[in-house]
Amino acid sequence: MDSSNTYSSSEIKSGFFVLVALVVLLVMTFVVGGYFKKGANEWKVQFGYLSGLSDSAPVYYAGREVGKVDGIQILPGQPRPVLVTIKVSKDAYVRADSVAYIDTLGMMGEKFIEISVGSKDAPPMATGKVIEGVDPIPMHVLIRKMNLLADEVSKMTEDLNPLLKTMNDVVGGNKEEISKSIGNLHEVTANLRDMTAELKMHPWRLVRKG
Numbered sequence: 421m422d423s424s425n426t427y428s429s430s431e432i433k434s435g436f437f438v439l440v441a442l443v444v445l446l447v448m449t450f451v452v453g454g455y456f457k458k459g460a461n462e463w464k465v466q467f468g469y470l471s472g473l474s475d476s477a478p479v480y481y482a483g484r485e486v487g488k489v490d491g492i493q494i495l496p497g498q499p500r501p502v503l504v505t506i507k508v509s510k511d512a513y514v515r516a517d518s519v520a521y522i523d524t525l526g527m528m529g530e531k532f533i534e535i536s537v538g539s540k541d542a543p544p545m546a547t548g549k550v551i552e553g554v555d556p557i558p559m560h561v562l563i564r565k566m567n568l569l570a571d572e573v574s575k576m577t578e579d580l581n582p583l584l585k586t587m588n589d590v591v592g593g594n595k596e597e598i599s600k601s602i603g604n605l606h607e608v609t610a611n612l613r614d615m616t617a618e619l620k621m622h623p624w625r626l627v628r629k630g
Contacts, residue, residue: 460487460507463545465520465533467553468500473522473531480523480534481512489533504553506533515542520553 467473470492479487487508495501508514515538525532535551545551 459510461510461512461514461547462490463506463508463514463548464550465504465506465553466500466550467502467504467520467522467555469555469558470502470504471522471531471556471558473504473533477530478525478532479506479508480532481508481514482537483534486512486535500553500555503550504533508535513537514545514551515539516545517542518545518551520551522553522556 473489473492475489475492477489478485479489481487487506489504490507491505493503493505495503512535514535518536518538521534521536522531523534524530
């Protein structure tokens with residue numbers, strides 16, 4: 421028998437894994453395409469800042485993936501110049517007050533769009549309407565705000581230092597008087613407690629003369 425027509429076990433295993441990979445790829449293709457088996461709605465979402473959102477990014481509704489980003493368009497001169505086209509399964513019930521957020525998925529940091537459910541009394545949004553997008557806060561803005569907050573805390577600490585020093589001086593110079601006052605207060609409280617207990621036992625003493 422010609423040995424050239426036989427295959428080693430490693431070659432058979434490699435071929436098997438390639439076949440499995442192809443099957444998995446096909447299954448994933450059909451799963452992704454399954455969003456649109458019942459048809460899909462196309463929406464526009466307007467943003468002023470995308471924070472790295474890419475084409476074909478996933479779209480989620482109520483925490484479930486329901487579609488994909490179909491395109492990103494820049495509108496020059498507009499105050500919010502980014503228009504994102506998304507295709508979403510009809511299972512996603514988008515209401516008139518639904519909004520869209522850009523969030524981060526998992527540890528890899530993949531960006532995705534999350535569509536809010538909206539309020540239960542709101543009517544459905546007409547297909548083709550523009551969904552209002554909530555812009556994520558850029559990292560440089562967060563850093564700047566944190567720096568401003570740190571500066572304010574530092575300034576507040578500097579302003580409080582003289583007041584704390586004055587209070588410490590007052591307390592330090594009058595420790596004996598403060599201790600006596602606290603002792604007197606304890607004594608008065610004890611006397612009031614005893615008197616109250618006595619009156620509870622003998623209430624007639626309130627009207628006794630002398």
